[in-house]
Amino acid sequence: MSTTNQNSLLRFTTAGSVDDGKSTLIGRLLYDSKSIFEDQLEAVENSSRKKGLENADLSLLTDGLRAEREQGITIDVAYRYFATPRRKFIIADTPGHVQYTRNMVTGASTADLAIILIDARHGLVEQTHRHSFIASLLGIKHLVVCVNKMDLVDFNEDAYQTITSAFRNFSSRLDIPDIKFIPISALLGDNVVEASAKMPWYEGGTLLSHLEEVHVGSDRNLQDCRFPIQYVIRPQTDEARDFRGYAGRIASGVFKVGDEVVALPSGMQSSVKEIFVGADAVERAFPPQSVTITLESDIDLSRGDMLVRENNQPQSLQEIDAQLCWMGEEGLNPGVRYIVRHGTTEVKSMIREVLYKVDINTLHRNEDDKQVGMNDIARVRLRTASPLLADDYRRNRTTGSFILIDPGTNLTVAAGFVS
């Protein structure tokens, strides 16, 4: 096999309805790949015994909060880490319960791949649709649909085929290029790390082998140079009296020493003098590196400004059409001046209009009901107090995303996608 993924990092998330077996699957994945420490396993065995269970309940490996263990559900996303000789993984195990959808979005927002679980007995339910749609909205390009609890349907191929064709039908309206299907039993381990002996009709690989092999590196945008300035470094010490460095993380594109750049919003031109990672000078920088850039000319930039290339610039938008995934317990209130946090800027905004809401089951637009409440996905037009330097979210996850903050409570009430 190729070794291109060696030492690379895959961030993935679980998704699907409550009780479909997400946490159990993660527990099983960790257990069968021997990534669980003895004291952790012992603690899980003790807790399982206390609950009167015969076997270790592997979901307790991620359901770490008292309330989660008492109720047997996941409430907030848990992050777990494991490595095989072929790859490193960061897992976000998210809750299926509709009330905690915001935590699912949290876990999925930094993922390269999502595993959607579907209970083989129940097939697609509303949360399957919602989570798949959110994954698509987030621009997750790789989906693994695990039809779980195959042990409860006698490992029957027809049950599996019915669900996969229903999902294919639904997902044709989503924007996810790579979708893979695997029949599993998270409880017993079939097709998770070890191939199942009970489903000879399935000819594909196991979940783990797929996770090890899937290639996500090409998902990054190396074309459009965007460097949002996060912090200005001015040491004002004797050794570095005139140093003025612009610190930030490359959002997209490749910056090289000597490159001509334009600073936005001022439009002033300069060229890259030096690039540092810490104290070390480097020749070039690319996403997701955190670097410090100095410029040849003495122009004054601050947080929120952006370095780009002359012939490839983001839009400067004050009137913005965007999808919102609403998370606030209170619904969208058109009278509130929500704060938009976008990249390294924060600016007041006004929601001018709700254009439509998305019906999560049919993916149709609903233009009649414009009350946006918790867990709704809506398309809105908003106006900001000053222009945002933005790209379409599909092209650029960093410059195309924003959050809305309620100025009264400081809570994050929505995730926004410029499109």
Add this chain to the structure above:
Amino acid sequence: MTQDYQLDHLDELEAESMFVLREVAAQFERPAILFSGGKDSIVVTHLAAKAFAPARIPMPLVHIDTGHNFLETLEFRDALAERLGVQLVVGSVQATIDAGRVREETGAQASRNRLQTTTLLDTIEEGKYDACIGGARRDEEKARAKERFFSHRDDFGQWDPKHQRPELWNLFNGNHMPGEHFRVFPLNNWTELDIWNYITREKIALPSLYFAHDRKCVVRDGVILAHSEHLPHRDGETPEMMRVRFRTLGDLTITGAIASDADTLEKITAEVAATRITERGGRVDDKRSETSMEDRKKEGYF
């Protein structure tokens, strides 16, 4: 390595942590780094030095001294602050006890671990710190696995794990009311092995306690504890010379050592890679109950 514009995973973790640290400096008025003297807070400090180079780290190191610290930890702390030219603020648990703000625990399980929380919250209030950066990692413990990068604390310093703010992408919302503060965890996504690999790669200096050395110890309930004046003996306990090292450094009355011959970073990394017990497996404080970390974190513990 960077031929195809791929970062290896340590570079990716480093970039993420530097981003978080810079975001703290930009969003908050009075941030601080909570410096325990352990390897994780040493790595955080190293990352901060990188994030703000060639300037000095624009925030103080705050250390909560239980009065039961290893001497090596304190010497290391002072030398590091001096070398980096950063301000050092020390909150003293002894002073909190002397002021009658807390009462020293007594009995066989006595420890100052929990008392630290009061001193910590007092120190935060006195310094008016609005963001406290810690070295905790999600892989340490199941309640920590739930942490955000920016973790909100109410005006009593408490964590509410059932109502955490959603944290989308890398858009951190540090907005808060006066009196509230944030705990920030730049190392959230690092594992213990990542930390050791990174320390080796970056040649980061560590207190000698992390390396195998000969020391008088007592073995209590299967945990190897360093012999010291702060650790009253129980009946039948006699200190014995052992070859040990520490995986974490906390209050010396609760931090278990492990028997080990690993006296170089390479040997330690190899040992960590092969180990089957978590690093907090040796911490008496975590064993008090199934959710003791969550309970302490809710109160405002590190």
